[in-house]
Amino acid sequence: MKQQDALDPQTLSLVRFAAAVAQGDEPDIRERADDLRTDQVPAIWVEELLLQSVLMVGYPRTLVALGVWRKISRLPAPATDPDTDYSRAALWAERGEETCHLVYGDNYKKLRENVKSLHPAMDAWMITEGYGRTLARPGLDLLRRELCTVVQTAVLDTARQLHSHLRGALNAGASVEQVDATMAAVNPVLAFDHWKRVKEIWRGVRDDWNPLD
Numbered sequence: 001m002k003q004q005d006a007l008d009p010q011t012l013s014l015v016r017f018a019a020a021v022a023q024g025d026e027p028d029i030r031e032r033a034d035d036l037r038t039d040q041v042p043a044i045w046v047e048e049l050l051l052q053s054v055l056m057v058g059y060p061r062t063l064v065a066l067g068v069w070r071k072i073s074r075l076p077a078p079a080t081d082p083d084t085d086y087s088r089a090a091l092w093a094e095r096g097e098e099t100c101h102l103v104y105g106d107n108y109k110k111l112r113e114n115v116k117s118l119h120p121a122m123d124a125w126m127i128t129e130g131y132g133r134t135l136a137r138p139g140l141d142l143l144r145r146e147l148c149t150v151v152q153t154a155v156l157d158t159a160r161q162l163h164s165h166l167r168g169a170l171n172a173g174a175s176v177e178q179v180d181a182t183m184a185a186v187n188p189v190l191a192f193d194h195w196k197r198v199k200e201i202w203r204g205v206r207d208d209w210n211p212l213d
Contacts, residue, residue, distance in 0.1 A: 014045055183202050
């Protein structure tokens with residue numbers, strides 16, 4: 001059995017698309033968007049991945065990818081969205097704390113303290129805008145969200161965030177085999193030295209992982 005068989009075809013296609021969005025190469029994004037349609041990936045998964053990509057890769061690459069997706073899918077943007085209503089900020093904060101706690105587990109309190117020490121606004125935005133307004137949205141489950149974040153932080157070569165979200169994927173219910181398959185999916189798009197760094201981070205997380213922690 002191939003390593004990537006640990007992921008269903010739709011999830012594998014989604015994480016490959018997430019990696020392409022992080023790379024920002026428009027022809028590759030188009031190719032992976034075509035694969036999404038071939039593999040019958042639910043459109044709502046793609047829409048939610050693209051919205052959350054702002055958190056990892058920023059607006060410029062996300063807007064390019066959204067434009068490609070609109071052309072390939074031929075799906076119009078929704079007319080409205082409940083999370084354009086800023087009166088929901090209290091709800092975002094509540095669900096953000098819950099989602100962030102799920103991702104970070106026992107490291108949640110330390111994370112909040114560390115981010116707040118960098119800037120209190122960053123801590124508030126992380127919880128309310130990042131985890132609450134964005135990552136806690138319905139439409140895509142947290143496990144797949146974390147696998148997509150893993151590949152994007154791997155492409156971006158952000159070691160600390162990759163380490164955190166590898167653990168986050170496991171905390172969200174991913175099996176070691178599913179994360180192995182996700183890492184195998186991102187391998188071909190990374191240079192050798194880059195892949196070596198990423199692989200070492202995953203090996204460290206995997207060897208230290210105890211689901212009872």
